[in-house]
Amino acid sequence: MIPASPRPRFVLRGGTIHDPLHDRDGVIDDLWIDDGMIVPRPVITAGFTVVDATGLVVMPGGVDLHSHIAGPKVNLGRRLTPSPAADGRHAVPTIDATGCLYAALGYTTVFDAAIATSAARLAHLELDDLPILDKGIYLLAGDDQRVIDAAASGDDAAIRRLVGAAIEAGRGWAVKVANPGGNLFWRYGRRGDHHDLDTPLPGLALTPRGLLDRLATAVDALALPHPLHIHTANLGLPGNWRTLDETMRTFEGRRAHLAHVQFHSYTGGDLDEGSFGSGVEPLAERFNAQPGLTLDVGQVLFGDTVAMTGDSEAAAHLAHATGVPWASHDQHLAGGCGVMPIRYREKSLIHAWQWAIGLEWYLRLADPWRAALSTDHPNGAHFLAYPLLMKLLGDEPFRREAFARIHPAVRNRSPLGGLTREYSLQELCILTRAAPARIAGLPHKGHLGPGADADVVLYRPDADLARMFAVPARVYKGGDLVAEDGEIRARPRGAVMAATPTPA
Ligand SMILES: [Zn+2]
Known part of the structure; x- marks a missing residue:
């Protein structure tokens, strides 16, 4: 031997x-x-x-608790963007390059945050080829019709059994929900609808809020290391800060993780006076006061990338609003992924708001231990842009210069210009490794x-x-x-x- x-x-x-x-x-x-x-x-x-x-x-070593690196949506992203962006980066690297680039950047652990249960096998095939890093996946177990039916009939034991079986069969680390119940709106043709947490799901006596509540109950009963990972409803839509606020209220006194909050923090729409803007201040106040909540930001940085989301409704809305070519991948109609290339520009009113809103979130966090640095790779930016994001947080003069270049209307209205906080090396260390390891439930990382x-x-x-x-x-x-x-x-x-x- x-x-x-x-x-x-x-x-x-x-x-x-x-x-x-x-x-x-x-x-x-x-x-x-x-x-x-x-x-x-x-x-x-x-x-x-x-x-x-x-x-x-x-x-x-760095820990990325919310990235997109494997599975059908990532491969669709590769198909849509076969050539490098203007900066020479592939927006969606191969699985081998993903591991090498993360490792050379100092990251040693990564999670793909949205894998349909029926795509788990494919995702694991790819992850087996991801070199160097430890890795895991979050399963979209709440898209399963049987889980939704069990939630509608209030059968917590059945939800727990189904979610537990999905985690075991799919070798998942956590449960992700992308637009709770949104796949039903998608399936029944109400695509791109704006609906709040209390709009009943088509044909059911169940609301998105009810589904969130029951899924989180199941996740806690199963004692999964990471709490329910929530991408709430109305991603990207004006006025959606109210939906994120309602999502946080749903979890008063409980644990939950809020994904890419930047994409859920916009004022505007019918209920707000004024136009599209930042809803971060009241949201951060509530977040800071609810110790069971954690978040990742999903920072937007300027340049070319690819948007990909298990929330097909949001993708449809964005594609129709911007006219870009897009594709949707449906997974047996149980869930889907919308994918489209995107170029974030400093002089775009919306993109400048998104950039400023993400940074505002970081700067208003009372406790960096409850947050993870992310760009929601590749949605807000490539993970290779993390060092730039760390500089924006840790170097106030540099941030001020960048702020001076963005769309003038955002410069005039964003509270970011008045926030002078600088993250220390120790705080950047918390945001990029200590906190994400703790939030993901990795005591040895x-x-x-x-x-x-x-x-x-x-x-x-x-x-x-x-x-x-x-x-x-x-x-x-x-x-x-x-x-x-x-x-x-x-x-x-x-x-x-x-x-x-x-x-x-
Ligand atoms: Zn994501």
């Missing part, structure tokens, strides 16, 4: 450690790594290679304490935060050196993370 090759044992000596979970904010210390894990300083240090980390910033996976990133300190975070000096995944100065050095197989639902 061939013995397994020994995993590396080494010490990262003298780095500047950022480990928010253990309150270490720029502490110079050694980090001991053995067999893929972080360990306490051993009594006998012989056999540990010394790796000099002097002068380098040391952080846990997002920190550098003994027992954590040795997913460790070394950055060269740089006043230019975008440059600093774009190309880490070294990236370790499970103790293996996987990337160095943007070059891939090793391609270990990452683990597929699947939740184990508590049996009924």
Whole structure:
């Protein structure tokens, strides 16, 4: 029998450690790594290679808890955008490139946030080929007609059984709902309708709010690591801040995760005075006061990308409003995905609002531990734009310059111009790894304490935060050196993370 090759044992000596979970904010210390894990300083240090980390910033590996990297919608996105954008990036990289690009960026864990239960097998086929990162999927289990019927008849035991079976069969990590019940509006031809949480679903004595409530109850009863992951109704529509506000009210005293809130924070429409604008201030106030809620922002950054959403209604609305070519992928009519290319422009009134609204969300968060940095890749921007987003949050003069370039009407009306907060390195570390690991339910990720996976990133300190975070000096995944100065050095197989639902 061939013995397994020994995993590396080494010490990262003298780095500047950022480990928010253990309150270490720029502490110079050694980090001991053995067999893929972080360990306490051993009594006998012989056999540990010394790796000099002097002068380098040391952080846990990045965790992206809301991205789109596999499954039918992503492949449809690849079909719609076969050539690179103006900046040379492929808006939707191949699965292999996705793993390499994330790893070289310092990310070691990623979740695809919207996979139809019937597409789980296809998504896992692809994820098996995603190199380096640990990975998982959120299943759109609430689109299943049997789940909806059980919710309509108030049969919580049946919902729990069906959702648990879907998680087991599809090897899911969490349950995502994309526009609760929206697939029924879609199926019955009321496409692109504006409907609130209390509009009954077609032909049923069940509202979107009722469906959210019962799905979240099932997720909690199954003790899934991550709470119900909610993309609420009316994505992208003027006046939809009220829907997000109502969604938060539905979860008073409970846990829930709100996805890409930027796309759900717009004023305007029939009920608001004035036109399209930001509804972030009252929303952030409510969010800050409800400790069970967490969120990701879905930041828009300017440039070319591809929008893809399990919310076909929203995609239809956007396509009809803008006239761009689009496609919808229907999954046995149980769910669907709308996909279309999009170019976000500084001088577009709507795009400038979206950019400003996303940043406003970050700057109004009382507790960065309840938020994850995201662009909802590729919807708001490519994940390769994360370093730019970190610079916008951590460098107020840079943000002010960018603000001065956007559409003048937004400059005049957006509260962003008055927000001078700057995220520190420690807070950026929280937003990109410590908080998403905790929110996703990964106790062995997002920190550098003994027992954590040795997913460790070394950055060269740089006043230019975008440059600093774009190309880490070294990236370790499970103790293996996987990337160095943007070059891939090793391609270990990452683990597929699947939740184990508590049996009924
Ligand atoms: Zn998304």
